[in-house]
Amino acid sequence: MSTIKINDKVFNISITHEMIQEGVKRVADEINKDYKGRKPLLLGVLNGSFMFTADLMKNLDIECEISFVKFSSYEGTDTTGNVRQLIGLTESIKGRDIIIVEDIVDTGLTMQKILDILTVDEPQSIAIASLILKPARLKVPVYVKYSVFNIPDRFIVGYGLDYDGLGRNLPNIYEVVE
């Protein structure tokens, strides 16, 4: 389906499932090369990154581990600017190579908060893998080493991303029709 409706909003298809799979494979190949022999710990940021994290993991052929943290900063389509930690990390990350796996880096405020928290525990390194980066929206200097897609300032849903809790199950990514 090329156009969908969720509650009051209409969305057009923007990135197909095939394009996503190709993009995720490309980023996984980079990680396979960069982290060979280093056994990184992937940290998936719930809820939005669950599909991306799963597909990324499936394409990694290096030794790696996975854990999840959960933050929330969004209600509807508007950011509140407040980042709340909902579920924290339980295992030690001291001395580990960490790859944060995020759905979207938008203003970068969520990611900055995550980086602040993780840095206290002295990991060996931290890199960011984000399915989507909106470069024009960045408010803080967050370096996203692995970005699958850079997109303009549009609200999107699908492939794990929601609008008011809905749309996460869509295999494609759709952008809102203003």
Ligand code: 5GP
């Ligand atoms: P940031 O703190 O970088 O502004 O926001 C990050 C979070 O906002 C993302 O993890 C995501 O949950 C949410 N977000 C930002 N842009 C979008 C968007 O276009 N669509 C959806 N569904 N969520 C978004």
